[in-house]
Amino acid sequence: MVAVYGKPLNERPAHELTASILSGKITSRQLVEAVFHCIRTTNPALNTYITLNETEAIRKAEEIDARVSAGDPVGPLAGIPVALKDLLCTRGLLTTAGSRILANFIPPYDATAVARLREADAVIIGKLNLDEFAMGSSNENSAYGPVRNPHDPTRVPGGSSGASAASVAANQTVLALGTDTGGSIRLPASFCGAVGLKPTYGRVSRYGLVAYASSLDQIGPVARNVRDAALLLNVIAGHDPRDSTSVDLPVPDYTAGLETGVAGLTIGLPAGYFGQGLDNEVRAAIIEGVGVLREAGAEIREVDLPVACHPAYSVAAYYIIATGEASSNLSRYDGIKYGSRAEGDDLIDMYCRTRSTGFGEEVKRRIMLGTYALSAGYYDAYYLKAQKVRTLIKRDFEGAFESCDLLAAPVSPTPAFRIGEKTRDPLQMYLSDIYTVSVNLAGIPGVSVPCGVSAEGLPIGLQLLGPAFKEDRLLRAAYVVEQELTR
Amino acid sequence: MKYEPVIGLEVHAQLATRTKIFCGCSVSFGDEANSRTCPVCLGLPGALPVLNREAVEHAIRIALAVGCTVQERSRFLRKNYFYPDLPKGYQISQFQSNEEMPLATGGGIDIPSGNGTKTVRLIRIHMEEDAGKSIHDEAFVPDGESMVDVNRCGVPLIELVTEPDIASPDEAYHFMSRLRQLLTYTGVSEGDMEKGHIRIDANVSIRPVGTSGLGTKVEIKNMNSIRNCRRALELEIMRQIDSSETGGEIIQQTLLFDPDRSRLRPMRGKESSDDYRYFPEPDLVPVVVDPVWVNRVRATVPELPHARRARFASAYGLRADQIDTLIADRKVADYYEAVVSAGAEPAATANWVQGDVLRTLNERKIDIAELKATPEGLAALLEMIGAGTISANIARDVFAKMAETGASPEAVVERQGLAQISDASHIEGLVDKVIAEHTDVVDRYRSGDRKLLGFFMGQIMKATRGQANPKVANQLLRQKLEDGTARA
Numbered sequence: 001m002v003a004v005y006g007k008p009l010n011e012r013p014a015h016e017l018t019a020s021i022l023s024g025k026i027t028s029r030q031l032v033e034a035v036f037h038c039i040r041t042t043n044p045a046l047n048t049y050i051t052l053n054e055t056e057a058i059r060k061a062e063e064i065d066a067r068v069s070a071g072d073p074v075g076p077l078a079g080i081p082v083a084l085k086d087l088l089c090t091r092g093l094l095t096t097a098g099s100r101i102l103a104n105f106i107p108p109y110d111a112t113a114v115a116r117l118r119e120a121d122a123v124i125i126g127k128l129n130l131d132e133f134a135m136g137s138s139n140e141n142s143a144y145g146p147v148r149n150p151h152d153p154t155r156v157p158g159g160s161s162g163a164s165a166a167s168v169a170a171n172q173t174v175l176a177l178g179t180d181t182g183g184s185i186r187l188p189a190s191f192c193g194a195v196g197l198k199p200t201y202g203r204v205s206r207y208g209l210v211a212y213a214s215s216l217d218q219i220g221p222v223a224r225n226v227r228d229a230a231l232l233l234n235v236i237a238g239h240d241p242r243d244s245t246s247v248d249l250p251v252p253d254y255t256a257g258l259e260t261g262v263a264g265l266t267i268g269l270p271a272g273y274f275g276q277g278l279d280n281e282v283r284a285a286i287i288e289g290v291g292v293l294r295e296a297g298a299e300i301r302e303v304d305l306p307v308a309c310h311p312a313y314s315v316a317a318y319y320i321i322a323t324g325e326a327s328s329n330l331s332r333y334d335g336i337k338y339g340s341r342a343e344g345d346d347l348i349d350m351y352c353r354t355r356s357t358g359f360g361e362e363v364k365r366r367i368m369l370g371t372y373a374l375s376a377g378y379y380d381a382y383y384l385k386a387q388k389v390r391t392l393i394k395r396d397f398e399g400a401f402e403s404c405d406l407l408a409a410p411v412s413p414t415p416a417f418r419i420g421e422k423t424r425d426p427l428q429m430y431l432s433d434i435y436t437v438s439v440n441l442a443g444i445p446g447v448s449v450p451c452g453v454s455a456e457g458l459p460i461g462l463q464l465l466g467p468a469f470k471e472d473r474l475l476r477a478a479y480v481v482e483q484e485l486t487r
Numbered sequence: 488m489k490y491e492p493v494i495g496l497e498v499h500a501q502l503a504t505r506t507k508i509f510c511g512c513s514v515s516f517g518d519e520a521n522s523r524t525c526p527v528c529l530g531l532p533g534a535l536p537v538l539n540r541e542a543v544e545h546a547i548r549i550a551l552a553v554g555c556t557v558q559e560r561s562r563f564l565r566k567n568y569f570y571p572d573l574p575k576g577y578q579i580s581q582f583q584s585n586e587e588m589p590l591a592t593g594g595g596i597d598i599p600s601g602n603g604t605k606t607v608r609l610i611r612i613h614m615e616e617d618a619g620k621s622i623h624d625e626a627f628v629p630d631g632e633s634m635v636d637v638n639r640c641g642v643p644l645i646e647l648v649t650e651p652d653i654a655s656p657d658e659a660y661h662f663m664s665r666l667r668q669l670l671t672y673t674g675v676s677e678g679d680m681e682k683g684h685i686r687i688d689a690n691v692s693i694r695p696v697g698t699s700g701l702g703t704k705v706e707i708k709n710m711n712s713i714r715n716c717r718r719a720l721e722l723e724i725m726r727q728i729d730s731s732e733t734g735g736e737i738i739q740q741t742l743l744f745d746p747d748r749s750r751l752r753p754m755r756g757k758e759s760s761d762d763y764r765y766f767p768e769p770d771l772v773p774v775v776v777d778p779v780w781v782n783r784v785r786a787t788v789p790e791l792p793h794a795r796r797a798r799f800a801s802a803y804g805l806r807a808d809q810i811d812t813l814i815a816d817r818k819v820a821d822y823y824e825a826v827v828s829a830g831a832e833p834a835a836t837a838n839w840v841q842g843d844v845l846r847t848l849n850e851r852k853i854d855i856a857e858l859k860a861t862p863e864g865l866a867a868l869l870e871m872i873g874a875g876t877i878s879a880n881i882a883r884d885v886f887a888k889m890a891e892t893g894a895s896p897e898a899v900v901e902r903q904g905l906a907q908i909s910d911a912s913h914i915e916g917l918v919d920k921v922i923a924e925h926t927d928v929v930d931r932y933r934s935g936d937r938k939l940l941g942f943f944m945g946q947i948m949k950a951t952r953g954q955a956n957p958k959v960a961n962q963l964l965r966q967k968l969e970d971g972t973a974r975a
Contacts, residue, residue, distance in 0.1 A: 088533075089531075089532065097532065105532070107526075107531065108531075109526050206535060207533065207534070208533040210532040211533065214769035214770050243537075244536065244537050244538065244770060245535075245769075245770060245771075245772065325766075328565055328576070328764070332575045334571075336574075337529065337530070337637075338531070374567075375764055376764070379766070
């Protein structure tokens, strides 16, 4: 084995590793083996992986190495280990959605995002733990056990893409994909000290993503630095004819011009996000992050988004719309065609047993909520009303972006809380999402970039929001913050 | 108290597209179970629907053919319910309400009524996907079990709903016949009832004659033939009238018609109304049909039956019953017109198409598109009859050969030496011979038994293998038999 100096391979940034592999300085095989070594030692404590893909990953790594040696062209992520939230369908590889009801489900097809990763020659190393069906903010709702925060194993990593962020932060993988419906990439990224981006709705194909809330879900990159996140976004973004809600707009090179900076940009601070309930340490870290942007030449101003940044409206609208759509999306898990089945005396009995034993508590809670919100006599007061509130939220952001280029906000009211701290009261858990849900309701992109650490050493993320399809602007601003604060 | 029936119909018709409504699986019939599937129509986790443009065009075309207003914006909704043959646990469909517009609204179909016609008004036409098939039949499945075949999941359907304008089972029959003809004429549906391309639900109630309110309605579901529909309606109306006349109350319920026993029975487990929790389908964008698209589709609406009927009457001078037969199937009417365009005489062509052509299709169990005898060929054949090259009888054998091999009439006639013998001197010789050989019959003929001419004609035909020109033979026979001048 060739001696490798410097940081362990699995801890290095993707954008350096791609160059090293292409130049032959290292092999993908070495990198993949380093990753699996790390997983073997850290996974029992963190519980990040549900399924590992080691044999196939090594095979792919060797194939990439052979092609590189032969001077054949390879994709932009050639040989780079990528882990996938277990909500993305992978052909031939178990996909559980964190649920018992799909404990035996092996998809016959790849999600489009996964197919694009394969085309880019990434090495898929395994499937990551998550809140069951993406329903949760702490990764405590998994049928495969909770995930722990690498910075403090007594604390949650955030959710629902908890393992995506934990795995990246713990160097168990170089890159990861998560999904974000109400903050599920941004929150764990913030809690684990990673970079996590939720693209504009329609930027990345949802084909093959196990659906939670169809009008809110997006797949996005989770990485240790902004450039890596941009690299990953390049690969997965773009129109997909298999997804009618994916948008046919060209994909820029998100890594180009990352150093552009923020001079001349106006960044708004939504007043409603800086009121009561925001932990003082978080507030301080956010202000420091905003300060960095000001120093870099951005104009900071206060803006008012009365509906979008009002927790009562946005959280309520989110939980009605998301659970309504989810109640319908999860109807297909009936034990008839695939997944687990609990036998019953007759059809209804079989349905009830299968779904009662197959789904976890939070999933059942949200299905009931959503069914109620859609039911006759309540549809107008709940689902329809929530959609109207959603229109107002969207307009608030549109209005704000007339005078601002970006918005800055906290990701979460607090740093990572302790495992079990909020599980007794679902509503308490839902309030973790107060700064993130309106972004999904409006469909705009948002990124979480580390901007500080609490006294107890827990990461704190700064959230940046942009107009639709302006991920490049978001990433440039995130880059400024990162470069300044991690020097 | 006299009662009158009030009937409204909901018709589901399968669209004749190449692929399913939301995925690329092909639409076909009779394949091995669960072989025409993909993640989308199977409802696998993560699969998403993509609307089939051809399906929308078909829906627009039939909407135009029945005079609907095509809505510029409509959208799909999810109709949520659990059943094993519904993989996603919801059906992607459309809805009509104050907020929701289906693809098309309004329109109507004229039917014969009394001595004239009346219009059965339509409420709407909307698009939806079909569900799969559940098989409970003990012949295929162990008792107590059922099996599901999802091949049919995602097949594109339109649902067409009428106002309760239908006043009798006969009117329902006429409506369905006309609708089915329009669907096949426009190419929107193959309309093969045996393959389940058209399924009929009916809402039927009764009311005292002369009143205008609506009584309690009973729903009859899933009738799969137009005749069964009429029969079911007859039975149900009788039942409702009997019940009302003996003081009974009509309760709202859903029935199924059992065609084998010609009986209606309640559908098990159907509550008065399910809550389908309709909401707009978030995986699809709204369907936008702008006037440009509508006009493009309008240009593909063919001449419709009533217009064709009128034109056939004036252009070809045919009888009404002939026209009905010819235009029943649009492709047969097209064939007829192609023959006439190739130069054949309309009346003779009508006889031939109604007769030998249709019979050949029946016998061979083929569609006219598969008929090997081309319109040009048939026109040439008729020309040959007219010119006396072959007799009409022989021509029928020639046609049969054309249908079998696709050969031209000229080729068949030549190959088999079937040209008519019209040479008078040759026939005259045969006539003389026949008369000489059957003097006793000649005597009987001359004594008054004129019917015996047929015998002599038969002899001539036998001697010429049917190829003697009948007119010539007939004329010569009469001449020789009657004036007694037979050369010995």
